[in-house]
Amino acid sequence: MSNSADNNDDQQRDQSAERFLRLVQQRRRGRLKVYLGLAAGVGKTYRLLQEAHELRAHGVDVVLGYVETHGRPGTVAQLRDLPTVPRKHIFYKGRMLEEMDVQGILQRRPSVVVVDELAHTNVPGSENEKRWQDVEQLVRAGISVLTAVNIQHLESLHDQVQRITGTDVTERVPDQVLKQADEVVNVDLTVGELRARLEEGKIYDAAKVPTALQNFFQAENLLQLRQLAVRETANLISRQIETDGGGAAPVAPERRNQDRLLACINANAPAAKEIIRKTSRLADRLSAASWAVLYVQTPREAADRINLATQRHLLNNLQLTTELGGQILRVKAADVVPEILRVAQEKGVTLLICGVTSEKSWWQRLLRPGVTRRLIRAVARSPLDVDVFLVHY
Numbered sequence: 001m002s003n004s005a006d007n008n009d010d011q012q013r014d015q016s017a018e019r020f021l022r023l024v025q026q027r028r029r030g031r032l033k034v035y036l037g038l039a040a041g042v043g044k045t046y047r048l049l050q051e052a053h054e055l056r057a058h059g060v061d062v063v064l065g066y067v068e069t070h071g072r073p074g075t076v077a078q079l080r081d082l083p084t085v086p087r088k089h090i091f092y093k094g095r096m097l098e099e100m101d102v103q104g105i106l107q108r109r110p111s112v113v114v115v116d117e118l119a120h121t122n123v124p125g126s127e128n129e130k131r132w133q134d135v136e137q138l139v140r141a142g143i144s145v146l147t148a149v150n151i152q153h154l155e156s157l158h159d160q161v162q163r164i165t166g167t168d169v170t171e172r173v174p175d176q177v178l179k180q181a182d183e184v185v186n187v188d189l190t191v192g193e194l195r196a197r198l199e200e201g202k203i204y205d206a207a208k209v210p211t212a213l214q215n216f217f218q219a220e221n222l223l224q225l226r227q228l229a230v231r232e233t234a235n236l237i238s239r240q241i242e243t244d245g246g247g248a249a250p251v252a253p254e255r256r257n258q259d260r261l262l263a264c265i266n267a268n269a270p271a272a273k274e275i276i277r278k279t280s281r282l283a284d285r286l287s288a289a290s291w292a293v294l295y296v297q298t299p300r301e302a303a304d305r306i307n308l309a310t311q312r313h314l315l316n317n318l319q320l321t322t323e324l325g326g327q328i329l330r331v332k333a334a335d336v337v338p339e340i341l342r343v344a345q346e347k348g349v350t351l352l353i354c355g356v357t358s359e360k361s362w363w364q365r366l367l368r369p370g371v372t373r374r375l376i377r378a379v380a381r382s383p384l385d386v387d388v389f390l391v392h393y
Contacts, residue, residue, distance in 0.1 A: 017054035041203035049078035269313035
């Protein structure tokens with residue numbers, strides 16, 4: 001029975017490689033295939049290298065642009081016979097560091113390049129700040145890319161992942177990168193299998209194992225991350241089916257969801273980030289027609305009245321909006337609530353997303369209601385057909 005299961009796995013991998021090969025041959029712009037995992041050690045890099053071998057067996061010109069084996073014997077063994085574009089050396093802070101040589105790959109012009117660790121931040125002085133930007137550059141140039149990333153690096157899931165694991169993941173990939181992928185494959189392992197691999201020293205050095213088991217690799221953490229990875233893959237596949245990825249008939253415009261979402265933020269950076277990410281997720285879940293982030297600048301938040309750090313955080317949050325696929329709306333007004341209602345009516349908004357803090361006591365909220373509570377009351381009295389979704393922070 002085990003031989004039969006192995007044969008089925010081999011056949012499925014062959015079919016997967018053949019499907020990607022057909023995609024590579026279909027158009028001049030490169031194709032992007034992403035292996036998505038719940039955590040380190042599930043086998044993403046191994047699968048990348050397996051597919052590289054399978055594509056080479058079909059006569060495809062495949063090279064390794066950047067692969068990180070972490071010294072795992074099984075993964076190292078998969079490097080055999082695969083041509084590699086040498087890494088570029090960058091001198092930074094007294095050290096010689098290695099990065100993927102994007103220009104070397106562009107000059108080599110393979111059909112497919114393997115680029116591991118999509119969320120990686122490049123050494124200062126590199127052509128692009130992030131590796132996902134390197135990948136986008138390669139795809140635009142007509143080179144197809146096989147890459148891999150873990151679910152905790154997805155931008156819109158940052159707050160959820162931090163609540164689950166207690167870890168602030170600093171290297172993140174915009175959701176748009178995965179949405180634009182031609183294929184997304186979930187590399188799945190059960191929680192028990194993954195923890196067993198960790199205990200056997202197949203993921204980290206033995207000295208790191210006890211700490212990892214007690215922190216990020218707790219069974220409950222992994223279970224929730226696994227659910228996120230499966231759900232995200234399913235959502236991405238559903239989007240492809242609705243457009244043209246699955247070969248289904250395109251959805252007629254009149255049948256698309258006409259929801260229009262508007263997120264309301266201020267200069268409170270942590271709250272704004274959470275609201276923006278939540279709105280992006282809601283827009284995906286609702287297949288919304290559009291979503292935007294509205295920043296109403298009051299006189300107390302004028303540029304000359306807030307410090308540079310607050311201004312920088314605000315700009316970063318507005319940039320986050322564009323990275324997640326939303327529209328930025330900036331207006332000035334002395335009173336926030338009427339301005340939000342005006343914009344909502346003008347844009348035909350159907351769902352307002354606002355933040356509410358739970359730090360105030362009930363009597364403080366009663367005596368000094370915040371913007372969100374005043375907005376809820378104003379919406380209830382207005383003729384607008386709009387719902388309000390609250391994000392607690």
